[in-house]
Amino acid sequence: MNNTIRLTIIIGSFLPALLSADDLAVVVNKSNPVETVTKAQLQKMVLGEQASWATGKKVSVVLRSPGQPERDGVLRSICGMSEDDFNQHLMHANFNGDTGGAPKALSSGVAVRQLVMSIPGAIGFLQQSDVNDTVKVISVDGVAAGKPGYKVKTGK
């Protein structure tokens, strides 16, 4: 086996991990029967335009605090918005009478996971290292986190 082949194998082994390192896992409460959502649905949930799941449970979106890469990633990759854009949107939605749609903001990934674990209708976004079996990871547009084509990425 020459060096080129070895290098190809090494790169091939690590490339998926490198590519998926910035994937954000979308997690829901384990009682939620949903297995996959579309990016459009995620956008509606984050922007407060979809207030309930198909089961009737109220959607509770849980994000990280402003300035955290998970939050920036959600806003960028799902909503196509900056933090300022998002604040404008929330203020405008609030002014138009929408209530309860604004996401909760928590200071750590552990807190996000704990809240998602506790609330039946909660949905959150976690670095894959923060995921454990107390929450359920769902796919986006049928693609699981870590797989090619996954669309929910962490910010910088």
Add this chain to the structure above:
Amino acid sequence: MKTKSIREDVRPFITGTHDLRQLSARLGAEVSLRRGIKGNNAARLLLLFPLFLTGMSAQPSDEAARASVVVSGTAAGVAQAKDSTIEQLLKRITEMEVAQKRMQDKLDGLPAETVATPPAAVPPAGATAAAAATQTAESGQADRADVAEPSHTLGPVEFHGFSDFGYGRSWFEKRPPGGLNGSPHSFNIGDFDLFTNTRISEHWSIVGEMLVTSDFTNNFGIEMDRLLFSYKPSDYFNISFGKFNTALGYYPNAFHRARYFQTATSRPIMYSDEDNGGILPVHSIGITATGKIPSGVLGLHWVAELANGRSSSDPEAPIQNFVDEGNGKAVNLALYARPERLRGFQTGFSVYHDTMHPANFRAIDQDIYTGHVVYVGSKLEFLNEASLVRHAIQGTNQVFRSVTGYSQLSYAFGKTRPFVRYDYQNVPASDPVFGLAGRVSGPSLGIYRHLSNYVVLKLQYGLFGQRGLSSANDLQAQLAFAF
């Protein structure tokens, strides 16, 4: 995974099919290894239950566990000791359900993100509370004092505000009797708009918008622009009671009175307030219901409204806040679409009907047909709306039709957004209700500049022609802000 395997081991125990010694030996060994405790079988059994309870708290599917317990409760020959254990487990599950309900209530009670505050690295106060509450829930140690609290407590109530400061003279402010004509080079303060949107309970909320305004009299006045008590059980049905902006088109319910959100310095002529000479009933007092229609990618929504309608006997008080001059009610039905794949696009139409009763005149049937096609993206904004107002005098063949509408186009280049708008309104002079409004039309163009978070500056020039009058131009500057 460890928790799951322990649960599997415990399941035969609670279903009465276990080998107690074997089970306790296995679990006791696991616990002893994990915690560095080497005890006898009794000690292992003592460790078994907390371990099981920990497993329960980490596994939200309590229904399945409870179902297993119920099944075990009906099994014949279950020992009394096991019954006692089952009772304890059921009690514990019930406590956990209460704790979960408490968590949901706490979450519902958390304030939404502080939307009017510039982004900061510091987490909102609500976030800290949520995290603390969550940690309590995960550990399964529900605070008894918290559990004893009512499911919802009022507050906190947040007020936001909008206002503006301008230079020039607004074309669309009607000059009241005795008011000053004044200089077109006037400094002026706009509406001081205090606004709250507060949840009362899981499904109930209140929206209040109060204005402190000044006009050509140079006096202040206070008016309630919106007051809505809303019940919102689902995405498909929301109902509100109070004073609201009639769902005739897009603009009034997208921007309301806050000039901060509007690209131009003021509303289109089409949506001028009733007491400023507007011909549409932009305010209503009554009931409004709305919701989504299951329609897939079309994103259809419905609106139905029942309201007092507009006064036709007192032009100085056209909005019937407290008493309706007639028994009949105005009805408005609207349908609009927000296609999922074309975010920012919205199109729809509405049909409004009322019967007006001018003093010393026959009753007049009023029908208003309004359509809109708008696109509001992060850069491009393209608004198009038009209404046909039809007045038919009852008992005669006399029908009068008025048209009003506008088209507005803007595009953002970074923080600067140039815009242009064309307004058109034509009311026949013979119209028995709005004949004096006449025809007004003309272009406006200007620049909107985002100065900083929640502060915008606008410069606008307008050239308007009015039937029977010479055309006039207007230059306005406006500093609008939110707080």
